[in-house]
Amino acid sequence: LHIPPQDIIKLLPSYDYIIVGGGVAGLVIANRLSNRPDVTVLVLEAGGLDSSPDIITVPGLIGHGFIPSYNWNFSTAPQEFLDNNTRYYDQGHVVGGGSILNGLIMTRGAKADYNAWEALGNPNWNWHHMIHYFKKSERFSPPDLCSDQADTLHIHPQKAYHGTKGHLKVGYSNFFYNQSANFLQGLSELGIPILDDPNIGISAGASIAPASMNTKKQSREDSRRAYLDHVLNRPNLHLASEQTVTRILMGPAVTSPNFNNSNPLKMAYGVEFATSASSPRTKITCNKEVILSAGAIVSPALLQVSGIGPAAILKDLNVSIQIDLPGVGANFQDHPMVHAFYNYTAPGLFSTKNLTGATLQQVEQEYFTNRTGPWTHPLISTIAFPHLSHLLSSSSFPNLLSSNLSFSLPPHLAPYPTLQKGYLAQLKLLQSLLANPTVGAVEVMADSIGTLTVSVQHPLSRGFVRALSPDLLLNNSLNQTIHIDPRYCSHPLDCDLLLHGLKLNSRLISTSPMQNLQPRPPFPWNMTDDETILSEAIRSQIVTEFHPSGTTSMLPLEYGGVVNPRLMVYGTTNLRVVDAGVIPLLPSAHLQAAVYAIAERAADIIKKDERLKNGEEEQEGPSHHPVPGGEGNGIPIGPGVVTGPQRNNHH
Numbered sequence: 001l002h003i004p005p006q007d008i009i010k011l012l013p014s015y016d017y018i019i020v021g022g023g024v025a026g027l028v029i030a031n032r033l034s035n036r037p038d039v040t041v042l043v044l045e046a047g048g049l050d051s052s053p054d055i056i057t058v059p060g061l062i063g064h065g066f067i068p069s070y071n072w073n074f075s076t077a078p079q080e081f082l083d084n085n086t087r088y089y090d091q092g093h094v095v096g097g098g099s100i101l102n103g104l105i106m107t108r109g110a111k112a113d114y115n116a117w118e119a120l121g122n123p124n125w126n127w128h129h130m131i132h133y134f135k136k137s138e139r140f141s142p143p144d145l146c147s148d149q150a151d152t153l154h155i156h157p158q159k160a161y162h163g164t165k166g167h168l169k170v171g172y173s174n175f176f177y178n179q180s181a182n183f184l185q186g187l188s189e190l191g192i193p194i195l196d197d198p199n200i201g202i203s204a205g206a207s208i209a210p211a212s213m214n215t216k217k218q219s220r221e222d223s224r225r226a227y228l229d230h231v232l233n234r235p236n237l238h239l240a241s242e243q244t245v246t247r248i249l250m251g252p253a254v255t256s257p258n259f260n261n262s263n264p265l266k267m268a269y270g271v272e273f274a275t276s277a278s279s280p281r282t283k284i285t286c287n288k289e290v291i292l293s294a295g296a297i298v299s300p301a302l303l304q305v306s307g308i309g310p311a312a313i314l315k316d317l318n319v320s321i322q323i324d325l326p327g328v329g330a331n332f333q334d335h336p337m338v339h340a341f342y343n344y345t346a347p348g349l350f351s352t353k354n355l356t357g358a359t360l361q362q363v364e365q366e367y368f369t370n371r372t373g374p375w376t377h378p379l380i381s382t383i384a385f386p387h388l389s390h391l392l393s394s395s396s397f398p399n400l401l402s403s404n405l406s407f408s409l410p411p412h413l414a415p416y417p418t419l420q421k422g423y424l425a426q427l428k429l430l431q432s433l434l435a436n437p438t439v440g441a442v443e444v445m446a447d448s449i450g451t452l453t454v455s456v457q458h459p460l461s462r463g464f465v466r467a468l469s470p471d472l473l474l475n476n477s478l479n480q481t482i483h484i485d486p487r488y489c490s491h492p493l494d495c496d497l498l499l500h501g502l503k504l505n506s507r508l509i510s511t512s513p514m515q516n517l518q519p520r521p522p523f524p525w526n527m528t529d530d531e532t533i534l535s536e537a538i539r540s541q542i543v544t545e546f547h548p549s550g551t552t553s554m555l556p557l558e559y560g561g562v563v564n565p566r567l568m569v570y571g572t573t574n575l576r577v578v579d580a581g582v583i584p585l586l587p588s589a590h591l592q593a594a595v596y597a598i599a600e601r602a603a604d605i606i607k608k609d610e611r612l613k614n615g616e617e618e619q620e621g622p623s624h625h626p627v628p629g630g631e632g633n634g635i636p637i638g639p640g641v642v643t644g645p646q647r648n649n650h651h
């Protein structure tokens with residue numbers, strides 16, 4: 001049932017599960033949990049239902065801007081390591097969240113990216129387990145192209161790596177611009193491999209990426225259409241839209257029979273929400289769990305205003321401390337990105353620039369009549385993830401372990417030993433990821449007019465998110481009450497990698513396949529001097545790739561973690577976070593495939609924990625195990641937490 005704001009009275013007095021945020025992760029969980037008719041599920045979403053406007057559904061209109069009401073319209077703090085200017089930070093504020101705004105690109109990253117999550121102290125969070133959930137989430141369609149075109153573009157997906165029974169439709173558009181082939185051939189000339197399928201665990205290479213799209217209709221596929229619309233008639237599933245959650249209600253400490261610790265666990269008993277700053281706050285209780293899926297920006301802020309976060313920040317906010325958890329809002333990672341423009345000028349070249357006047361009318365008609373033509377093609381399909389060795393000679397590979405910590409961690413968080421330790425553990429893994437020939441160091445995304453967008457895939461910079469007011473809805477704008485600071489290039493290697501990425505672009509446009517496009521880059525993209533590139537093309541041009549993550553990291557407590565491998569917030573019995581914020585280390589990929597898979601897995605974990613609680617299933621191994629360093633810091637770890645190689649928890 002969809003409950004619009006005027007019908008809020010229709011809410012039940014309590015629900016078994018309350019999901020905060022109906023974006024990518026939230027709607028996966030809502031679908032999977034509500035398939036048991038005996039449990040009740042409520043999704044509270046700040047945005048409304050989209051009205052299927054063309055700008056959302058038509059792949060060819062990606063990049064034409066966002067509808068303001070579907071966007072949180074966040075912006076960052078001034079970027080002190082760049083040019084001291086703020087950056088826009090668009091995030092979905094609509095049922096479906098980021099999947100309504102995103103570019104449809106479906107990439108998973110490298111096997112090694114996910115094995116690094118396990119190496120950070122998260123047993124069974126590795127490629128082997130992720131691939132199961134990548135497949136579970138997707139309904140993959142092979143390309144509908146003639147074999148010549150598929151061969152030219154190297155589109156040969158490997159069946160064994162794709163799911164065909166999941167909810168999310170994934171496939172290919174049936175139109176490609178010719179420039180895609182020039183890009184792939186040019187990179188091949190530079191020794192960069194072309195991948196027939198970018199989603200089999202090797203990210204280093206160039207490819208045509210599949211898209212989250214309904215291939216029959218050649219239209220956007222998002223989490224609402226994939227996971228929600230067809231189950232909203234379930235009587236046990238309620239979606240309340242245009243309701244902003246302002247607080248998680250934490251009850252008094254409880255003692256758990258499963259947990260033998262002098263520090264009792266805290267229990268979430270519900271949430272508080274409102275339609276607007278001026279409307280009354282409503283409280284609703286949960287019988288089982290609260291699941292935070294408000295995304296990597298809002299979920300940590302909600303924890304903080306609810307008394308869970310670094311004690312110093314909670315004191316500043318004047319909220320009573322429920323759990324002193326330094327990692328809440330820390331370990332913020334994003335892929336910094338630069339839209340470099342090389343301006344293809346070859347006469348007769350067909351690109352999105354031609355989509356004006358009569359041609360545009362024809363393209364529009366073709367799309368709506370036949371579902372063919374340029375409007376079926378998303379802004380970006382053609383990408384590459386060059387490895388470090390494609391950018392630098394191996395003798396100049398950086399030694400990350402000599403990094404200066406005081407630089408890389410936000411000053412107010414640097415003193416926390418757990419955060420330092422967690423960052424050092426990440427640096428060690430980043431060192432080996434960057435050296436791994438299957439892992440991309442940067443990404444290059446090619447459009448049809450000559451933009452070769454470069455982004456850093458394994459950033460070393462760490463930012464933070466913090467609530468600025470205990471009332472997130474103050475003045476009706478979370479943009480005023482949440483401070484977002486990605487601290488781009490606080491570690492200088494991130495800007496250096498962008499520099500090497502732009503130099504790779506210069507080599508690429510000099511290859512003969514790319515010269516056929518007659519690139520004529522304007523300033524600053526035609527510059528060759530490092531200092532000019534850094535100041536004019538990088539520090540002043542970096543924007544977000546829209547991949548915030550890490551702010552509620554799944555990490556051991558001793559590494560500054562916020563959730564355990566069962567995605568339960570440390571120190572609580574029934575408060576989980578399931579969204580991009582739990583990603584402890586960014587993969588060399590766009591994020592939606594990983595978030596869909598994490599949420600699918602989380603749903604299985606939640607159901608399994610419920611069965612264990614009810615004694616319906618034998619618990620494998622010991623009932624709880626301290627995570628490394630989990631003892632002695634005063635925070636109980638929570639029931640159902642098991643770590644260590646002895647547990648073989650196949651979902």
Ligand SMILES: Cc1cc2nc3c(=O)[nH]c(=O)nc-3n(C[C@H](O)[C@H](O)[C@H](O)COP(=O)(O)OP(=O)(O)OC[C@H]3O[C@@H](n4cnc5c(N)ncnc54)[C@H](O)[C@@H]3O)c2cc1C
Binds near residue numbers: 098244546578580593
């Ligand atoms: C412009 C853009 C382009 C992108 N392009 C791509 C791409 O091409 N490929 C790709 O793989 N990824 C892409 N991404 C990233 C991808 O969409 C995100 O990683 C993904 O949406 C994250 O899912 P999530 O569930 O963590 O958060 P979201 O999908 O952002 O969901 C969070 C939801 O919670 C709601 N919410 C927040 N606070 C509250 C509150 N207090 N109360 C109630 N509800 C709340 C929000 O309104 C939102 O609906 C893009 C993202 C953006 C924004």
